[in-house]
Amino acid sequence: TFFLHFRGLASLKPPSSLFAPLDTFSERHIGPDDAETSKMLSQLGYESIEAFVADTVPPKVRVSTHSVNNKSIPSFSESQLHARAKELAGLNKPFKSYIGMGYHCAVVPPVILRNVMENPAWYTPYTPYQPEIAQGRLESLVNFQTMVASLTAMDIANASLLDEATAAAEGMVMSSVSAPKKKTFVVDSGVAPQTIAVLHTRAKGFGIRVVIGDASSVLEDPKIRSDICGVLVQYPDVNGNIKDFSPLAQATHTLGALVICATDLLSLTKIKAPGEWGADVVVGNSARFGVPAGYGGPHAAFFAVTDRLKRKMPGRLIGRSRDTQGNPAYRLSLQTREQHIRREKATSNICTSQALLANMAAMYAVYHGPAGLKRIATKVHKFTQVFKAAVESIGYKALNGTFFDTLTLDVSALGSAEALHAQAAAAGINLRRIDDNHVGVSFDESVSPHDLVNLLNVFTTYASAKAFKLSDLSEPEFTVIPPELRRTSEYLPHPVFNKHHSETEMLRYIHHLAGKDLSLVHSMIPLGSCTMKLNSTSSMIPLTWPEFSSVHPFAPYDQVKGYLQMIKELEDDLCRITGFHAASLQPNSGAAGEYTGLCVIRAYHESRGESHRDVCLIPLSAHGTNPASATMAGLKVVSVKVHNDGNLDLEDLRAKAEKYKDNLAAFMITYPSTFGVFEAGVLDACQIIHDNGGQVYLDGANLNAQIGLTNPATCGGDVCHMNLHKTFAIPHGGGGPGVGPICVAEHLAPFLPSHPAMPVRGEQSIEAVSAAPFGSASINLISWAYIKMLGGQGLVDSSKMALLNANYMANRLQGHYNLRYKNENGRVAHELLIDLAEFDKAAGLKVTDFAKRLQDYGFHPPTCSWPIQTCMLIEPTESETLEELDRFCDAMIEIRKEAGDIIYGKQPKDNNLLKNAPHTISAIASSEWNRPYTREQAAYPLPWLRERKFWPTVSRIDDAYGDLNLICDCPSVEELAQH
Amino acid sequence: TFFLHFRGLASLKPPSSLFAPLDTFSERHIGPDDAETSKMLSQLGYESIEAFVADTVPPKVRVSTHSVNNKSIPSFSESQLHARAKELAGLNKPFKSYIGMGYHCAVVPPVILRNVMENPAWYTPYTPYQPEIAQGRLESLVNFQTMVASLTAMDIANASLLDEATAAAEGMVMSSVSAPKKKTFVVDSGVAPQTIAVLHTRAKGFGIRVVIGDASSVLEDPKIRSDICGVLVQYPDVNGNIKDFSPLAQATHTLGALVICATDLLSLTKIKAPGEWGADVVVGNSARFGVPAGYGGPHAAFFAVTDRLKRKMPGRLIGRSRDTQGNPAYRLSLQTREQHIRREKATSNICTSQALLANMAAMYAVYHGPAGLKRIATKVHKFTQVFKAAVESIGYKALNGTFFDTLTLDVSALGSAEALHAQAAAAGINLRRIDDNHVGVSFDESVSPHDLVNLLNVFTTYASAKAFKLSDLSEPEFTVIPPELRRTSEYLPHPVFNKHHSETEMLRYIHHLAGKDLSLVHSMIPLGSCTMKLNSTSSMIPLTWPEFSSVHPFAPYDQVKGYLQMIKELEDDLCRITGFHAASLQPNSGAAGEYTGLCVIRAYHESRGESHRDVCLIPLSAHGTNPASATMAGLKVVSVKVHNDGNLDLEDLRAKAEKYKDNLAAFMITYPSTFGVFEAGVLDACQIIHDNGGQVYLDGANLNAQIGLTNPATCGGDVCHMNLHKTFAIPHGGGGPGVGPICVAEHLAPFLPSHPAMPVRGEQSIEAVSAAPFGSASINLISWAYIKMLGGQGLVDSSKMALLNANYMANRLQGHYNLRYKNENGRVAHELLIDLAEFDKAAGLKVTDFAKRLQDYGFHPPTCSWPIQTCMLIEPTESETLEELDRFCDAMIEIRKEAGDIIYGKQPKDNNLLKNAPHTISAIASSEWNRPYTREQAAYPLPWLRERKFWPTVSRIDDAYGDLNLICDCPSVEELAQH
Ligand SMILES: Cc1ncc(COP(=O)(O)O)c(C=O)c1O
Ligand SMILES: Cc1ncc(COP(=O)(O)O)c(C=O)c1O
Numbered sequence A, B: 001t002f003f004l005h006f007r008g009l010a011s012l013k014p015p016s017s018l019f020a021p022l023d024t025f026s027e028r029h030i031g032p033d034d035a036e037t038s039k040m041l042s043q044l045g046y047e048s049i050e051a052f053v054a055d056t057v058p059p060k061v062r063v064s065t066h067s068v069n070n071k072s073i074p075s076f077s078e079s080q081l082h083a084r085a086k087e088l089a090g091l092n093k094p095f096k097s098y099i100g101m102g103y104h105c106a107v108v109p110p111v112i113l114r115n116v117m118e119n120p121a122w123y124t125p126y127t128p129y130q131p132e133i134a135q136g137r138l139e140s141l142v143n144f145q146t147m148v149a150s151l152t153a154m155d156i157a158n159a160s161l162l163d164e165a166t167a168a169a170e171g172m173v174m175s176s177v178s179a180p181k182k183k184t185f186v187v188d189s190g191v192a193p194q195t196i197a198v199l200h201t202r203a204k205g206f207g208i209r210v211v212i213g214d215a216s217s218v219l220e221d222p223k224i225r226s227d228i229c230g231v232l233v234q235y236p237d238v239n240g241n242i243k244d245f246s247p248l249a250q251a252t253h254t255l256g257a258l259v260i261c262a263t264d265l266l267s268l269t270k271i272k273a274p275g276e277w278g279a280d281v282v283v284g285n286s287a288r289f290g291v292p293a294g295y296g297g298p299h300a301a302f303f304a305v306t307d308r309l310k311r312k313m314p315g316r317l318i319g320r321s322r323d324t325q326g327n328p329a330y331r332l333s334l335q336t337r338e339q340h341i342r343r344e345k346a347t348s349n350i351c352t353s354q355a356l357l358a359n360m361a362a363m364y365a366v367y368h369g370p371a372g373l374k375r376i377a378t379k380v381h382k383f384t385q386v387f388k389a390a391v392e393s394i395g396y397k398a399l400n401g402t403f404f405d406t407l408t409l410d411v412s413a414l415g416s417a418e419a420l421h422a423q424a425a426a427a428g429i430n431l432r433r434i435d436d437n438h439v440g441v442s443f444d445e446s447v448s449p450h451d452l453v454n455l456l457n458v459f460t461t462y463a464s465a466k467a468f469k470l471s472d473l474s475e476p477e478f479t480v481i482p483p484e485l486r487r488t489s490e491y492l493p494h495p496v497f498n499k500h501h502s503e504t505e506m507l508r509y510i511h512h513l514a515g516k517d518l519s520l521v522h523s524m525i526p527l528g529s530c531t532m533k534l535n536s537t538s539s540m541i542p543l544t545w546p547e548f549s550s551v552h553p554f555a556p557y558d559q560v561k562g563y564l565q566m567i568k569e570l571e572d573d574l575c576r577i578t579g580f581h582a583a584s585l586q587p588n589s590g591a592a593g594e595y596t597g598l599c600v601i602r603a604y605h606e607s608r609g610e611s612h613r614d615v616c617l618i619p620l621s622a623h624g625t626n627p628a629s630a631t632m633a634g635l636k637v638v639s640v641k642v643h644n645d646g647n648l649d650l651e652d653l654r655a656k657a658e659k660y661k662d663n664l665a666a667f668m669i670t671y672p673s674t675f676g677v678f679e680a681g682v683l684d685a686c687q688i689i690h691d692n693g694g695q696v697y698l699d700g701a702n703l704n705a706q707i708g709l710t711n712p713a714t715c716g717g718d719v720c721h722m723n724l725h726k727t728f729a730i731p732h733g734g735g736g737p738g739v740g741p742i743c744v745a746e747h748l749a750p751f752l753p754s755h756p757a758m759p760v761r762g763e764q765s766i767e768a769v770s771a772a773p774f775g776s777a778s779i780n781l782i783s784w785a786y787i788k789m790l791g792g793q794g795l796v797d798s799s800k801m802a803l804l805n806a807n808y809m810a811n812r813l814q815g816h817y818n819l820r821y822k823n824e825n826g827r828v829a830h831e832l833l834i835d836l837a838e839f840d841k842a843a844g845l846k847v848t849d850f851a852k853r854l855q856d857y858g859f860h861p862p863t864c865s866w867p868i869q870t871c872m873l874i875e876p877t878e879s880e881t882l883e884e885l886d887r888f889c890d891a892m893i894e895i896r897k898e899a900g901d902i903i904y905g906k907q908p909k910d911n912n913l914l915k916n917a918p919h920t921i922s923a924i925a926s927s928e929w930n931r932p933y934t935r936e937q938a939a940y941p942l943p944w945l946r947e948r949k950f951w952p953t954v955s956r957i958d959d960a961y962g963d964l965n966l967i968c969d970c971p972s973v974e975e976l977a978q979h
């Protein structure tokens, strides 16, 4: 009969026992099957995978298999995982939350839930660095920017930040940078406590003094006045009050300081926009626009500024430029602002942000339109009014005069707040805990009339008053918002927000945009340093179960036992994998993890009376976030050289470590290195640092190469972050969400971040680094599921296969391209770096030309011009099959031939397949064709492209034009009419 | 500020009360908003929608609003519906089922669940009658055909039938047609009872005598032998036994009769295929290949035959042909076999089948591959063996010698079966009820070791034996399948079944195919008589909740209270809408509904001693399923003429009714007519029939034009079917599933179908027409949700808007095209018929040329050449916006101009934009271009196509070539190697 192929290294044979499950995840996760694996091994000259690994990972850093195996991490089949996730879901209690504080129970329009959030075409693409194959999500992100700018009445907004608290911190730093001599930042007492906690942490690194109090009064304090760089207010504030901040804004500006305003987008349909009363920076959380609470995230924060601040704005900014055909085209603008370029001069390290969630929020606005949003806001506001009137009628006292959706109630006349909370809990309701005399109540779109009555009757029962029926409640006739605070200006007049209001149209818009974007549903995305692997459906499914998606991040611990169990299991497994002692899931991205880890290191030094240690050594080859994070943590960056062979210059390291040994705080190293090499010298390097009093921060972006083979602890690190959105299969979401937890050695554990809503960490903890106690808690489910389903063996197999796939590609490509680095056995790690400098020299062909031409072959280009300007960094991951690797290599080799034709003069240097790439259908369909190659050569250079081709929707984009003519919102009625 | 547009006729104003929900479904469902509605009305010269409707629907048949309104059918908002569905889900009890009888708890691979079943790109397309924009699902359906043919070892299989029982009935009829003189059909006693019930019903119409018994013995009965046309066996049989049917097959063939075999695909990986022991026809249910049980459906049945029977095979058949460029291309083959062509000469009326479910099953086979399927089958088989050994060790007796997954146990030594069932129920387990001494147990892929132990311990407890632990059970060393019954031949060697086994590859394959197909996610699909409206996400979501998806159709009624409540509500609402008295949800398609309705009419006549009434009058304009259904119900079809203005020739009707009055059984009429006209004469027509002793069957395919305006009862009907997949928003699934319930007047209610597993209907009921008591129960949730969310007002508004949209289009198109029919006020109904005969006369341009050219404009063509050869029938539905209607009309008008150029000789008659349509990218990208128009004219005839275009993936397909060179399976290794 025929030969059976089984997938995955651990399962070369059929399951050993009748009672073993058949739906083993590793068989589906790992791309190559046993036959393909053998073929690759023999091509590389190995008899076994073990022999191959032995040549690839330096023996010095190898770990024994006891830490990561099927005993320490037992494997669940896909259906077992599903059952286990259901079990955990059952441990979370579905309370109705009125806690507010910036988190709401969002109503996700079903068409967006299913077609964006649950659609791999939206959740698997990469950050849109290749705009020609990313116009869909770029357009949507511009919708997000436009929505934010229009609702806040600011000039320009970015394409999302991690959360409101870190956005506020970015605002604070911006104000400090704008007034470098001033060191005081004023925070109004109406700002949410989690924001204040994050500001405290962040202020430290920048030497900023945070003063909390009534902002107007503080501004009058003569001792402080002259030192103020900025003021942060919250509008409406955390207690529900809406104040007229115009006088404060004027006063602040008189001092030459910036006004930062944290706000709520929904309220801005009803109240005067911050841009209309003088705010310079407006930040907030867009989650109530259709993004589930998820016990804290993920969701997209926003950041909007006045025109004059735009070039200082952190984060990614999408602009409209034009392509070589003169058609409008979206792209990432002003990249020179980003830490990739500015490195230690950067004051923000934001890299992965929250694209998917920004897109969901934008789609929510597209679906509801300005009128729909106003309708929702009006309902929420009126429910709040109805509630206030009702509770006041039975003896409670609301402290709010002007409010939108949130009230602070004085309950002291009727008893203690705690007893009222108990009463609410009995009804399955959470109120905000303020103090013994006060509770907070906050309304959102999800509150039904039935919910309102239930809520009210917690208060009536408690007050021994008569229960309310719905018919007792009547619609308020007037708004409590005074005329001078009302919104009168127009918002969201752009056609895109006024068109797609039927579900059919919305569905088509969502799919139309998705159709422009290349994602993992099309072909491999071999991005070095990004680990674009399979994001399995099984791991995605539990995310949108209400037991996980509708949990408020400040819900009492006894309601979130399922979450806490999952978090504990994930932390334990991450510790097993890294070899460390304790973990924190709070950081919302890799860069946030770096920053957190460095803050922990600083706290450690401080605890030993060594707070002066402030030098951070960083190799020149490091990712731009490393120096940026160090700067944010208040460290001085000293660069360390790198050898031509890709390895760290140990002599330079030693020299600098010794030079700075009195002040040495940390060393940051990436392993395998950003060049894709397992350096054997890592142990020595770490020893040098330790000998000189420093701590070692290991950037775990490349952890996928390590699991069960080596680990950060064994390599000599003290702390590392992991990008769960790389190694642990959280999808990239087109540029976020991400999760960047850190793991630390035992001596650093006491310093892991705490949180105002998380009373568990010890006294030495640093303050919060994120707005929510467990960061983007809900998507941790994905990594939890990934680890549980692979189990120890599957995890190790995955790392081995990631190495094998990369080495196979290196082997195929090295005859054709200059493979920059390999170890003494000729092996690369999980990625490979090829240098294209020769083509530039010979024919002026740049990395970009190769990258754009790869688009014509239906592939997402690898990471370009990083870590070396003239290089491409290629990372296949374990999830790609040999067939797909070969397709990619074939494409690269064919492009090499095309380049040869240019070098040898068969094709002109300025008009050829590479320089003109990518080719759109529109270009191909043009009657005029004065190119020195055929349409077929442009479109179908290899035969399989006839069946399987992804078409870029715009031609190459003019970057300079875009940066010069910065346009960051979507077309207006007038502009569209012109077209 | 700005003007707020609200959507939907009922909601021109913001919600009246603060406590009214905001997520009103009709606002999302109905395309045009108030401004667009006004614009359309004024274009047609009306001040109000009421005035428009008054001119459109004949006053004589108008109903008052009291039957369908917000009182009789209150409306639920989307979130209220969600909550209500959750409530009903909670009423279904999640029992683990071992009932078997052809229904299993399937394990749906998550990647297929989310990317096929929950993906609108797969569930919203239409039947692939336009193959150039349907290559994706055509390829997948060929995978289905190949999978069936290969596993059954038959020559050819079709692209699905409704369920196993009706597939067996089709086999019976085929055998009877093949031996027209013979009238006896032998059914082996191992055949499932629901199949036998359906055979009884079907046999009646064809005058076939069904004899049940041990087939071999019956064949030897000299009184019967000579009259036998066919034999049906089940293999493995319903009791779990596997017999060697080769001798029976030989004996049957000796008699010149056909062997029909009902089988189970999974078992065929272990046992000899029916094609290998002589079966002529093989039928079955493919649901255990990853299709949820759904309380009975939907799922895809299959039908495979030997080569010599292929042209007699019922149902749709996909073949590989070639396009005008010579590339391979899939298409519907041998359409002349279908009832559309054969009408009353057809012996099958199958039209809508089960494409989506066939595709899911095919994808399951693609994902698991032959080795994976065998692994699953082996596990299921061995679990059965383990179970048998264990229960036999404690005193139960299994009656099976050779078995695959099902056992019949004699429990009499230990007590009564009923008590054992009670014991099982206490453990949340269902066993098959057989009789007082026997129970059945059937295993499937979903049974975990833990489940097995639980099941066993029902038996131990009952036998007062010691409980089993998993460790007590050991893997059987031998199979019980004797060598001569084992499968030894290869299956599924085709590359497609041996490639896509990693989730990444599978995901890409699914999306690659979806990318070839035009669906509602792209643009309107204006198919007359098909009502391609919005299939909302809210109505789809509950379908895949386990409380609905994992229910066995024969589960005891007290476990399915949620389902029964939903079914009752839906039946009640359908009765309200049609004006009838009672409903049956059993028929699985419109055509099945027709057949059922006619059977009910026959039973009614019979009950009055008038079984001789056997003449059925049918207008010439009727849909092909009407005459076919009549023939199947044993009626003689007499055609009735139609006037040139589209109306029924009442004189001809009267003449024929009177002529046949002694034998007149029924009259079938479609309303509005298939020409898209509300005939005022319908009342008179029905009166004529009633006066002559006949009953009126109203084909409800066009019910979307009627709701709340008129209804089938008011029009004079006695029974009607509804296509829930048209009017009531079940998505078309690319050619099914469908649901075709019937509603009947009070006097017909006693005759509605019963079912062996449904003890509720009365004594006069006809026997089952489907294998499951409530047909495709799970998808009824969609129509239930649709009706509940729209509520009475929304339903009526939808019908009005469907009429308005159609009349607006008629108005725009009539200056350019010959609009065939309108009423005396110039109004069409919900669809319009344009006649293209003039273009054929002037320039040889056929309907097809216009249709294919529409593809170039990104639209799915309307219904072509039906009901009139030279026409297109255009139906917009209420869900399309004015903008989309205009886009379509613009395209039609532009094509009219292109046709003008051909007529006036500016373009040659044989080489022009229409004849060469559709244009693929490949054709456009060709260097050679010797066409008398530009590439741009071919690809982008209107400006918006630059942004929004759907590309056909093959050129026009050669139909004749395909029918001549019939190839209905997917490419083999060798064929692919040639390419
Ligand atoms: C080596 C390295 N370090 C850090 C980061 C930053 O991670 P994040 O984008 O999650 O902030 C990246 C991201 O690509 C990286 O490649
Ligand atoms: C008028 C008419 N009657 C009956 C049918 C048959 O319905 P079904 O395809 O659901 O079997 C159709 C289907 O298109 C139809 O248009």
Ligand SMILES: O=C([O-])O
Binding pocket: A127, A351, A352, A529, A530
């Ligand atoms: O986002 C990256 O820096 O790759």
